[in-house]
Amino acid sequence: MEDMLFYDRLQFAFTITFHYIFPQLTMGLSLLIVYFKWRYLRNNIEKYNNAAKFFMKIFAINFTMGVVTGIPMEFQFGTNWAKFSELTGGIIGQTLAMEGMFSFFLESSFLALFIFGEKLMGQKLHFLTGFLVFLGSWASGWFILATNAWMQHPVGYEILDNGKFVLENFSAIFTNPWLLPAFLHNQLASVVTSSFVVASIGAFYVLRNKQTDYGKLFLKTGVIFGLISSVLVAFPTGDWNAKNVAKYQPAAFAAMEGIFETEDAGAEIVLIGQPNMVEKKLDNKIAVPNILSFLTYQEWDKQITGMDQFEEDELPDNIPALYYSYHIMVGLGTIFIGVMALALFFLWRKKLYNIKPLLWTIMFLVPFPYIANLTGWYTAELGRQPYLVYGLLRTSDGISPTVSSGNTLFTLLGFVALYMLLGLLFLVLVGKTINQGPKPQIH
Amino acid sequence: MEIFWYVIIAVVLAVFFVLDGYDFGTGIIHLFFAKKEKDKEVIAKSAGLFWDSNEVWLVAAGGMLFMAFPTFYASVFSGFYLPLIIVLWLIVFRAIGLEFRGQFKYQMWKDIWDTSFGVSSFLLALFFGIALGNIVRGVNLGSVENGVSAHEGHYFFLPLWDSSFSPLSETPGVIDWFTIIIGLISVVTLSIHGANWVILKTNSSINSKLKGVIFKLNIALTILTIFSLFVWQIVNPNSLDNFIDKPYLIVFPIVYFTGLIGLFFIKKIKKNSHAFVLSTLLIVGGITSSLASLFPVILPSVNDTHEHLTIYNTAASEYGLSVALTWGIIGFILLFVYMIIQKRLMGGKIDNMDYGH
Incomplete structure (x- = not known):
């Protein structure tokens, strides 16, 4: 029984992680494509139209991947x-x-x-x-x-x-108080991913001195969209979501913030530290006092319930994973704002295209918004544990009664192999498209 | 309300098999009959341009089944665990076969993805037929052995096959000689359908030859159909009751046989779209006749301990179904509009459309 639950969860986690690489780009990228196309309608400069069409090619590859990896998601509700x-x-x-x-x-x-x-x-x-x-x-x-x-x-x-x-x-x-903040946060985060992808491809072209006119356009667009979306992801939407968690899932909130013990006065915010589940404390902790109480309730001395106040079976079952997911997401989000703000400053001073270290940074940052998006989802999903429907239906009560762990392991291994192949092909195709660039080919 | 959603889902499924069916059939035709590179390219393209919008119908059917008949969805998807996941994998191979063949100009590269497209299309056609065979035959609900149920009466788990390979076994598997026959019918039907699609949408050099192929396949289909009607009676002796009680249901088999007979005149049919309509009738008639013979059962039980799954004992609440009706009508109107727009812009032969590079 334990095995079954483990493999069912692992298979869902694996397939949804791989799946969500693709929609998080297509949702944000469709906005940027519409933007390029709109600019073209206004100014009639061919470059903008080519940019729209170029990113539509990238969109199409991602869309295909999203479709073929999305159907298993819908089916797994029933199968597993x-x-x-x-x-x-x-x-x-x-x-x-x-x-x-x-x-x-x-x-x-x-x-x-x-x-x-x-x-x-x-x-x-x-x-x-x-x-x-x-x-x-x-x-x-x-x-x-x-x-x-x-x-x-x-x-x-x-x-x-x-x-x-x-x-x-x-x-x-549809009027669920959880929905709107989560939707906005998620969509803005997908705009962050696509802005970084656009800026990163731009930085690549500029650094490689190839199709630099497009490179500069992509950089400029990516940086502007990237900064706006990165800020909005953190505030107000991220803040709003955290307050929802504190309100509706206090046990998850305590776990993701790493609060093992309830303090009488205000709670500190943990910047770094490793959950030690044996001694129920954080190792190597760096924390700032009272900030968490202020961020959550706008009161410096407001008490925040720690994990010690909850029954063991009400707490998320993987506290370290939840804690790390949340902190990685927040940490990366902060870095994104910093880098994009710096880039925008130099863009304004008309120096961005010549500052190579910054361009290299932008180019290599591209995997990280994906990681931030995924760890954000892990935070939501691990925080909901040990429930499928919070407070009402336990995860262990939701699995298929007739599917054995051996069968699930078999299909999990199949998915791993198949998705490795898919991932490789995806990289080859996207690499090829980027290498060709947006300039129209002459047949 | 249950009946309404049952009909809607049946229609969506039938549309899926008509639309994606020609993609599967095109894959089979591609696998066996396309020899020249130019033909291979254009035949693959005739599926490649459309597969993803066709596959959406499967997603829609899945979603609606989940919404309207959650117990059935849960039971069937977990019970047919292995074949379903294998179908998912095949769908992936079909899709990447189509999407990747044009990406590089090496013959070897194209051959790999052509094979991926062709073989997975063939197996998908076979598996979907086998699935229908399983639904008709029924399963061992509750996994009863020696009168003892291992699960609740609406759950089961089917192995891929039972050592006897017999549909009459107490614990039938997914694949037995009966479901294989239905699987073959599905392969032949979709091959005919795919060949019609290739003729309709392309100027490939094998178009005239394909008419002869359709004629021969139709003979095979007729033999298989007649044979299956006999074994169907052995596997599911009650399958004619509905048609006797409600004679108007006979319209569904008539649809099927209209298609079957009509296709014998394939060489005389001038308009390619008419031939395509005939193979569409085959698919629609085949699915609806099978469902009509079972109604209101949607999954028979082969043991006496547990009752059949019907649209009534697996449905969601009345309120949920009627709310969904409201948005469903809006959704279908929108869908209809999209289809008209798409049809107006993307009709006709596709040989010169740019795809995949």
């Missing part, structure tokens, strides 16, 4: 989490079905038109199809976050005698 699906399908089935209906059909219909239809449609319609792709991909984020928000903070339900959750109030699902 059958009991969870049976009990909650009446509610989260709504949002997942709506995602297919309102987002995927929109996205896939107009993506094909955006890629193949520029000559057929004229520029204004072409812009419109791009905008609809953007709308579709953000709608997808909205429905997934609505699903997740319900699991984090269930609303609008009724529990029957047989344990089934049934929908009682449809609109409550």
